[in-house]
Amino acid sequence: MSDASIDTPASAQAGDAGFGDFFALLKPRVMTLVVFTALAGLVAAPGAIHPVVGFAAILFIAVGGGASGALNMWWDADIDGIMKRTRRRPVPAGRIGPDEAFGFGMALAGFSVVMLGLATNLLAAGLLAFTIFFYVVIYSMWLKRSTPQNIVIGGAAGAFPPMIGWAAVTGGVAMESVLMFALIFMWTPPHFWALALFMRGDYDSAGVPMLTVTHGRRATRIHILVYTVLLALLAVGAAFTQIGGPVYLAVALVFNALFLRDAVAIWRRDEAMAEADNYRVEKRAFRLSLWYLFAHFTAILAGAALSGLGIGGLGIGVWS
Amino acid sequence: MSFREEHELHKRRFGRNLGLGLVLAGFVALVFGLTVAKVTDDDFVVVPAQQQEGY
Numbered sequence: 001m002s003d004a005s006i007d008t009p010a011s012a013q014a015g016d017a018g019f020g021d022f023f024a025l026l027k028p029r030v031m032t033l034v035v036f037t038a039l040a041g042l043v044a045a046p047g048a049i050h051p052v053v054g055f056a057a058i059l060f061i062a063v064g065g066g067a068s069g070a071l072n073m074w075w076d077a078d079i080d081g082i083m084k085r086t087r088r089r090p091v092p093a094g095r096i097g098p099d100e101a102f103g104f105g106m107a108l109a110g111f112s113v114v115m116l117g118l119a120t121n122l123l124a125a126g127l128l129a130f131t132i133f134f135y136v137v138i139y140s141m142w143l144k145r146s147t148p149q150n151i152v153i154g155g156a157a158g159a160f161p162p163m164i165g166w167a168a169v170t171g172g173v174a175m176e177s178v179l180m181f182a183l184i185f186m187w188t189p190p191h192f193w194a195l196a197l198f199m200r201g202d203y204d205s206a207g208v209p210m211l212t213v214t215h216g217r218r219a220t221r222i223h224i225l226v227y228t229v230l231l232a233l234l235a236v237g238a239a240f241t242q243i244g245g246p247v248y249l250a251v252a253l254v255f256n257a258l259f260l261r262d263a264v265a266i267w268r269r270d271e272a273m274a275e276a277d278n279y280r281v282e283k284r285a286f287r288l289s290l291w292y293l294f295a296h297f298t299a300i301l302a303g304a305a306l307s308g309l310g311i312g313g314l315g316i317g318v319w320s
Numbered sequence: 321m322s323f324r325e326e327h328e329l330h331k332r333r334f335g336r337n338l339g340l341g342l343v344l345a346g347f348v349a350l351v352f353g354l355t356v357a358k359v360t361d362d363d364f365v366v367v368p369a370q371q372q373e374g375y
Contacts, residue, residue, distance in 0.1 A: 018332040019339030052357040056350055119354055 017100070021090040025073055025101055026066030026108075033293070034065035034161045040297040041165030041180055043304045044243050049120075049169045056119040057168040061161055064112035064128045068135040068157065070105030074098055075140045079206040085199060105136075120168040127167055131160040145207070148214040155188030156181075162297075176243045183238065183296060186231040190224045190263065191289040197221070197266070198279035198286070221267050224285075228263035232256040235296060243300050245307070251299035255292045262288055 038061045042054055049057070073080065073091050081092035090096040096104075109132050117125030139154030147153075159181045166177035196203055196212045197220060203210040211220045235256050239249035262285035274282060358364060 050357040
């Protein structure tokens with residue numbers, strides 16, 4: 001590029017994005033969840049993995065998750081520009097062009113899958129490729145704008161990382177890795193529906209058929225309660241499997257009791273009550289849901305660490 | 321003759337190039353580490369030349 005550009009306006013324009021803008025395309029906050037849950041899957045898996053290979057596996061899973069985020073932002077730039085929560089993202093804000101975001105996402109997707117396959121095994125790479133496909137094509141392109149079940153089915157994409165971490169070590173899929181998948185899968189709907197309840201109008205104006213828009217807020221409150229009850233059964237039940245243990249059971253009992261308390265409170269409230277206190281309970285449930293998932297996967301990690309030290313932790317053997 | 325102050329646009333480009341350079345350097349280090357980890361692994365076997373000729 002010639003230096004004539006020195007006198008061009010300094011305002012943000014496509015092609016002149018900073019490093020931070022490209023990093024923002026990767027949805028770093030979602031990536032932390034991906035890294036953490038993949039790490040839990042990798043550490044809890046039976047068998048050994050070289051620390052460098054384990055680090056590389058987590059990194060490539062994170063990059064794959066970031067690639068999904070970039071492709072999602074490329075596809076959703078139109079509705080991201082409408083919603084308050086997302087209008088400052090690099091593509092709708094004009095700092096990165098849609099084509100750049102698409103190329104960046106595709107390149108990272110291919111890179112992460114190939115590198116994960118070379119570093120670990122083909123199953124882990126295949127699961128990562130499927131996760132990216134599921135999030136971008138099944139969720140973003142198809143379900144998100146066509147069905148109120150978008151969050152339920154789309155939640156599967158965010159649930160794969162611990163399975164990939166597990167597969168990176170063992171080369172296979174097991175009941176325990178499926179349980180970790182199920183934990184995130186069942187957690188996603190109440191987490192997002194709580195957000196949708198207090199982010200009033202955002203999804204409506206963007207035309208995204210969230211449950212709050214298509215079936216009303218009363219139905220959403222009922223759905224949150226039902227999913228939270230099912231989640232609690234699953235989360236506590238997992239304590240009696242290979243990924244469970246006394247640490248996990250204690251954490252699961254406390255956090256599921258708290259989450260159920262909030263879900264019941266949300267169910268018992270109506271819109272007038274919620275508006276009166278500015279959605280205090282819904283916001284509290286949303287914040288708790290973040291801690292909920294963090295606590296469960298920390299407990300799985302802690303159990304694995306204790307088990308590694310030989311002082312009990314993971315496994316049915318602890319309970320027998 | 322004095323140079324004009326660096327334009328914000330160029331600062332942004334420099335930041336992007338520096339970031340990319342660091343990412344690439346990190347990737348080189350990671351591939352090196354992976355190679356060392358793989359070849360020092362107990363399962364790593366070098367196929368003898370005689371067997372290779374059989375292909």
